[in-house]
Amino acid sequence: MPEIDLGTTPLRELNAALHRLSPDTNESHWIVDHPEGRHAIAAGLAVPITVEINGPVGYYCAGMNKLATVLIHGSAGVGVAENMMSGFVHVTGDASQSAGATGRGGLLRIDGNASSRCGISMKGIDIVVKGSVGHMSAFMAQAGNLVVFGDAGEALGDSIYEARLFVRGKVKGLGADCIEKEMRDEHKQALHNVLERAGFDGQIDPDEFKRYGSARKLYNFKVDNAGAY
Amino acid sequence: MDWTPRTTPRPSAVFDEFSLSEIRRAAATGIYDIRGGGAKRKVPHFDDLLFLGASVSRYPLEGYREKCATDVWLGTRFAEKPIHIKIPITIAGMSFGSLSAQAKEALGRGASQVGTSTTTGDGGMTEEERHHSTLLVYQLLPSRYGMNPDDLRRADAIEIVVGQGAKPGGGGMLLGQKISDRVAEMRTLPKDIDQRSACRHPDWTGPDDLEIKIEELREITDWQKPIYVKVGASRPFYDTALAVKAGADVIVLDGMQGGTAATQEVFIEHVGLPILGAIRPAVQALQDLGMHRKVQLIVSGGIRNGADVAKALALGADAVSIGTAALVALGDNDPAFEEEYRKLGTTAGCYDDWHEGRDPAGITTQDPELAARLDPALAGRRLANYLSVLTLEAQTIARACGKSHLRNLEPEDLVALTVEAAAMAKVPLAGTDWIPGT
Numbered sequence A: 001m002p003e004i005d006l007g008t009t010p011l012r013e014l015n016a017a018l019h020r021l022s023p024d025t026n027e028s029h030w031i032v033d034h035p036e037g038r039h040a041i042a043a044g045l046a047v048p049i050t051v052e053i054n055g056p057v058g059y060y061c062a063g064m065n066k067l068a069t070v071l072i073h074g075s076a077g078v079g080v081a082e083n084m085m086s087g088f089v090h091v092t093g094d095a096s097q098s099a100g101a102t103g104r105g106g107l108l109r110i111d112g113n114a115s116s117r118c119g120i121s122m123k124g125i126d127i128v129v130k131g132s133v134g135h136m137s138a139f140m141a142q143a144g145n146l147v148v149f150g151d152a153g154e155a156l157g158d159s160i161y162e163a164r165l166f167v168r169g170k171v172k173g174l175g176a177d178c179i180e181k182e183m184r185d186e187h188k189q190a191l192h193n194v195l196e197r198a199g200f201d202g203q204i205d206p207d208e209f210k211r212y213g214s215a216r217k218l219y220n221f222k223v224d225n226a227g228a229y
Numbered sequence B: 001m002d003w004t005p006r007t008t009p010r011p012s013a014v015f016d017e018f019s020l021s022e023i024r025r026a027a028a029t030g031i032y033d034i035r036g037g038g039a040k041r042k043v044p045h046f047d048d049l050l051f052l053g054a055s056v057s058r059y060p061l062e063g064y065r066e067k068c069a070t071d072v073w074l075g076t077r078f079a080e081k082p083i084h085i086k087i088p089i090t091i092a093g094m095s096f097g098s099l100s101a102q103a104k105e106a107l108g109r110g111a112s113q114v115g116t117s118t119t120t121g122d123g124g125m126t127e128e129e130r131h132h133s134t135l136l137v138y139q140l141l142p143s144r145y146g147m148n149p150d151d152l153r154r155a156d157a158i159e160i161v162v163g164q165g166a167k168p169g170g171g172g173m174l175l176g177q178k179i180s181d182r183v184a185e186m187r188t189l190p191k192d193i194d195q196r197s198a199c200r201h202p203d204w205t206g207p208d209d210l211e212i213k214i215e216e217l218r219e220i221t222d223w224q225k226p227i228y229v230k231v232g233a234s235r236p237f238y239d240t241a242l243a244v245k246a247g248a249d250v251i252v253l254d255g256m257q258g259g260t261a262a263t264q265e266v267f268i269e270h271v272g273l274p275i276l277g278a279i280r281p282a283v284q285a286l287q288d289l290g291m292h293r294k295v296q297l298i299v300s301g302g303i304r305n306g307a308d309v310a311k312a313l314a315l316g317a318d319a320v321s322i323g324t325a326a327l328v329a330l331g332d333n334d335p336a337f338e339e340e341y342r343k344l345g346t347t348a349g350c351y352d353d354w355h356e357g358r359d360p361a362g363i364t365t366q367d368p369e370l371a372a373r374l375d376p377a378l379a380g381r382r383l384a385n386y387l388s389v390l391t392l393e394a395q396t397i398a399r400a401c402g403k404s405h406l407r408n409l410e411p412e413d414l415v416a417l418t419v420e421a422a423a424m425a426k427v428p429l430a431g432t433d434w435i436p437g438t
């Protein structure tokens, strides 16, 4: 099991080594120590390996991740798992702004709180936040599921498209074109599936969540909506 | 005789015919006008500059005999694989979605035939354009439509789009009429809806974040690809300085005449600087930082002919980029389609409803029948011809100024025809040694 100390090894060396791995590598579990908030750690992974990072990471950790599992034992800076394609990213601490931004697939789990713009412009990623999320989360969210056990800040789901938002706690305010929607069986099932994949099988009751999504009123330009553009 | 002389009916210079029609249009619809193209009103431009040519004290190079080189290296600052273009004219980013797949392919073919690069756009990379473009620049825009690490790695360079000259500070829009199944799928959005692209990036704000974003992109691509930063011309001195500080290899500076696929008319005509006024401040920033020619500067916005190219280079740019002119070379606004333009309520040369997707030339459309009208091989050939002419024209001027490489053109080769152009381009008013402001 390769163990890399970022206190002594340059980040470039770590990422280059991770990028060189072939899909059938037997170096499939990496440990990274002393990340100390460095940016772009384990960004651009493309093979099904596991990278465990012991400590807090800076911006864009696991950015554009494909197939890999990245476990962050600590908090994450801006844009953790941004534009993730597939795989699993798990933050045991809090996450800063724009967690999972534009993500197109895979699963991002955050055990603490996520700051503003969590899931901004998400395009298919599933995000599960055990704590709360800040303002403008799921702004222009296109596809995927954002699940929040705690509360959501102002302007949740502003200008949302087809993403589904599930919030268990309070929502401070909904953004333009975002409304509460009926929680039908298919949605409970979808939520259940996401929770199961995130490792909360049976521990959390989907019935406790409310669902939010697009009223689809801003989908086409209309004079009467001019104030909302 | 009871006859009072009448004055001639007098149209208002202020409430001119266009303004009146726009008031009527607004009153009828309640929504702003959206269109394609760039600023249509007259602003100070390259036409307001002249080259001096050779004289007793400067001798020219022999046309057709003595060499005048045209190539440019882009991305030499940090990228392990900088790109080498044979002519200093690149094809600007125009999205698949705004353009048909055939048009994107034609752009790739034309650019590749003359050894230059083309650029993706707000909508991701298509197979056609990757396949037909020897050198392809991949844009990272606020919308991140279609963004993925595989395309990032198979691109030859990456362009972070902060802004566009037609709309600095504005996002994009693609109206429902142009959302085909393929476009919708690439963007992960439902069909037939009006798609908006955000004006701000979702995961960074400000120059300090930009620096970290660039670092991430370099890490993902193992420091191989040149990274460009594209800005609309608004504060070119500071934007250039900040982009250099953030680690850009190349700055792309787009003036207000620059085309767009769909933007509010009011935005196109009233926000941003003409490119003429933006080049010198950007070059000044590069020079102040000791980065001129180390970080390359590509400028765009209303480039039409080889003289425009030569003037942009003389003011300090390393290369230019073209959008509108490339579309015209493919066949956009061709008088051959006059009858159809008439049916759309316009005329060849004025057609700018590119957002509606009904382009008779098959370029700014997703309608399969219209798009099929454009033969990518033929249109690509026309673009290659046009690019060759631009290059020959720029060389003609450069030789007359005694330059063995286009990049050796310099402000000293230029004078201005108007006080405004003299002030903006910081070259003397013709026949004087007066540069306003100095």
Ligand SMILES: Cc1cc2nc3c(=O)[nH]c(=O)nc-3n(C[C@H](O)[C@H](O)[C@H](O)COP(=O)(O)O)c2cc1C
Pocket (backbone or CB within 6 Å): B036, B037, B038, B092, B093, B094, B095, B098, B099, B120, B121, B122, B123, B139, B161, B163, B164, B165, B230, B254, B257, B258, B259, B260, B261, B300, B301, B302, B303, B321, B322, B323, B324, B325, B354, B364
């Ligand atoms: C049809 C069309 C689509 C465009 N799409 C984009 C785009 O997706 N991204 C971008 O950065 N610029 C886009 N632009 C702007 C061009 O990249 C470029 O800045 C501009 O066309 C240059 O000015 P010119 O048209 O006068 O040559 C587009 C322009 C046109 C005409």
